Amino acid sequence: MASRSETSETLRNKCAACFRQFNKMEHLVEHMRISSHSVHEPMCGICKKHCRSFESLREHLIGPLPKQECKNIFSVLGCKFCLTILDSYNSLMIHQERCQLSNLNAGLIARMSNIGLRDNLTNDSGYTRGPQVVALACKMVGGGSDGSLDLCGRVCLIDENENIIFHTYVKPPIPVTNYRYESTGIRSEYLRDAMPLRLVQSKIQNFLCNGEPMWKIRPRGGKARILVGHGLNHYLDRLQLEYPAMMIRDTATYPPLMKTCKLSNSLKYLTQAYLGYDIQTGIQDPYEECVATMRLYMRMRSQKHAVEDHPLASDPQNRNNFASWRQAELERMSAEEMLAISRSDYYCWCLDS
Template sequence: MAAETQRNKCAACFKQFNKLEHLVDHMRISYHSVHEPMCGICKKHCRSFESLREHLIGPLPKPECKDIFTIRGCKFCLAILDSPNARWFHQDRCQFSNVKTGLLGRLANLGIRDNLNIGNGGARGPLAVALACKMVGGGSDGSLDLCARVCIIDENENIMFHTYVKPTIPVTNYRYETTGIRPEYLRDAMPQKLVQKKIQDFLCNGEPMWKIRPRGGKARTLVGHGLDHDLDRLQIEYPAGMIRDTAKYPPLMKTSKLSNSLKYLTQAYLGYDIQNGIQDPYEDCVATMRLYMRMRSQMHHIENYPLASDPQNRNNFASWRQSELERMTPGQMLEISRSDYYCWCLDSRG
């Protein structure tokens, strides 16, 4: 029985099953793929980086993996280096400094900046931009979020757009302790309708909304954290396929599949603190852009059809193939398994 169970062991997450048909059922719904975070020691696939972190240094880590990770592992990107010395040099580069963030964030407060030019996507195609807002309160109890400040940066962390926004309804709570916004900042601020038009035109980059496509077009990739809320408050529509949200990206979510805060993600994966005291949207933009660039730079094996939803993969684990699948080894099943989410590493392949 032990040998049989071992034969029915998932090649990705190492779960064991009494019957091969149960392993097939597991593969049908697990969507294991080369895009999952993977332990550099035992090669176990994890659904998220939080799961991988628990596997390496959590309350109940795998002992042999923990021992090696403690000596040669980077606590930010969770990579395993060749030696303790290599780890030391790598981790020094892997940890971002917030000196630049704090400095330019303060400079952003000095006034508005508007570099939202159409058609400057660059030689390699449309670039990614990060957006963040700060909200004040409206309504009788001040609990209604109103966008009062917005910032957009490019991939090099340059401020392309920064302005205070005049809400369409009266502000009843400026939330000064976290926003730093005073009534006089909004008195002559840019009207929300104009902000909305400028940002939407810039993101579309000359393309009609109905024509925007994830690849091969001119529209820009939009990066942020909790973008559904920000775009809703700005009353901007943008195609989901062009959005990279660090709050909804599966590898960056909790093991419970809930979102992590941007503050936590920045501390855990970039190595510095944000959102202390008065918060600057530039600081949030930088954090989300750095997280996006880190996820985009992952080197994963190239697949012709990387998503389970691609037409060529839709029947890989179809029930009518059950007998054929049960004749496969766990490794062969992993070979045909595909991801159920779009991995940001695919953005680096044009």
Template sequence: MDSRYESMETLRNKCAACYRQFNKMEHLVEHMRTSFHSGHEPMCGICRKHCRSFESLREHLIAGPLPKQECKNIFNIRGCRFCLAILDSSNTRRVHEGRCQFSNVNSGLISRFASMGIHDQLDNYRARGTQVVALACKMVGGGSDGSLDMCARVCIIDEYENIIFHTYVKPPLPVTNYRYESTGIRPEHLKDAMPVKQVQKRIREFLCNGEAMWKIRPKGSKARILVGHGLDHDLDRLQLDYPSIVIRDTAKYPPLMKTSKLSNSLKYLTQAYLGYDIQTGIQDPYDDCVATMRLYMRMRSQAHRKEDYPLASDPQNRNNFALSRQRELERMNPEEMLEISRSDYYCWCLDS
């Protein structure tokens, strides 16, 4: 086999998404069967390489052990360090970054106002029908060593960052560590606080929005989309169940996770992708709500190709890479295989 034929064959066995090279076409088919590449993955605006997360893309462009030099050089001139988009010129980038970087100045003012006491607009917002809300809690310690997390403060905001609900929460057990340095919570805040069972009932009724829990569906449901970071823990401490199909957790969303598929902290995500710092000194749940809502809105606003059946789990896609089609798939070129490949996670752009 001459070298020219070998190079053509090698090119044919190159993944059209991540550019991995395979010796045989059957290996590329197996890769496509398990990689779930799709247009919903973060993508380099220069070489069009697909990455599994924005952290992988950041490593490709900026800080990885082996960033692609050509992409890195262009990114240094025209790339936004927050959303990782490539702009037309360095001047365009400066203007774009001014809009892309958020500020927490207003957030701090509003959170201090919220800290003064209960803010309850759940009934008013039930009438308005807002469909996306963010929730965050702050925990105090219980148990003999103060290590048992107990919710002592909860905040809910709408997608415009308005406070819907804020209250201190009376834990079900005695508090043995108020964790004042990070929570700012003192015994007097919890003396007449709302009991956790009452908070749970109020929040559940608001989130379900008049719909039975078992009836909640991903589309066409009256129930509200709930945004947050590490929501499993927050909901557990509130003793509150809520269907995962309407939860948007920035700690579990694949594009926002580490290259190792572990969760990033909300503090890191806010600094890296929104451009400001949170959780310095005494922490406020309102700041966490705002950060998660901004991250959610940024992910939701991505312009991806519209597809009738965007998930690999959709019945219409389950046969795309079936073993029974192995020979047919091996006759396809890499671009054709990418065309039929679908995502294995729900992209938040589908909420828009």
């Protein structure tokens, strides 16, 4: 049987974020050095455990092996979409009406049925309210001898209010050998006189940069627009577009929205799990996907996290927080003190607010 002093020492070596326990303080220090725990991680509203993603938080609350105490409370007072804990059942009912966006989906489908072709791409020289945010989605047709080469056949851009800024069919630079009609709804006649890829590329590039040279684009204080989407690297590649990574918000690679094994979740799953409605049930419309990614982005951006002067582990001011030469000093700290100086290893979208 472990002595009381041994038990006390083990508790002292317990991580204040994820609750892992270590035999020695030096092991806890090494854990904090590589874990990048921070206020930006999804956190259980009951036991305050930090999780690396919302999927791991969901497993903690309602998974196959949840923490039983948290599961019992969550089953009564928890929102299954944003995983928040409310203080009463009535508060939960009011919250879920706002949190579940399926009631907005009927209007979305009606708007999709009359989408038409739009081109409202205009530059804006104003700096008044921070970077504008737009969402982009494409539908791919097939090229090559077996039709497996992705070619952009349709593209859509929307603003923060889900208004269509740009929507057009795209004429690929090489022949289409598979229109993939069952999923894209695209026919050969739609692309016969469609806008050429080069023109689409130029229009979108100019709109995103908003009058700024590519080399001058910066995340804050500039005119360039934040670009939201799911699998954006593939879209940009097919559109032959270049855009700075610091201005891209991709729901496929955003750590809190990824699987516990750090693989991407599908947009269909994310929309059903975090917004409460289904997409991609038949012919897939890029406008529908733009709206889903914009709503996911807004949900992630609206999280209220504690304000930090230097929130990223990569910020120069944080480079010595867990330096090896501080080992003796760190081992004298409590777990809570080490958590206080720990910083995130990814850019939390709440910082866009």
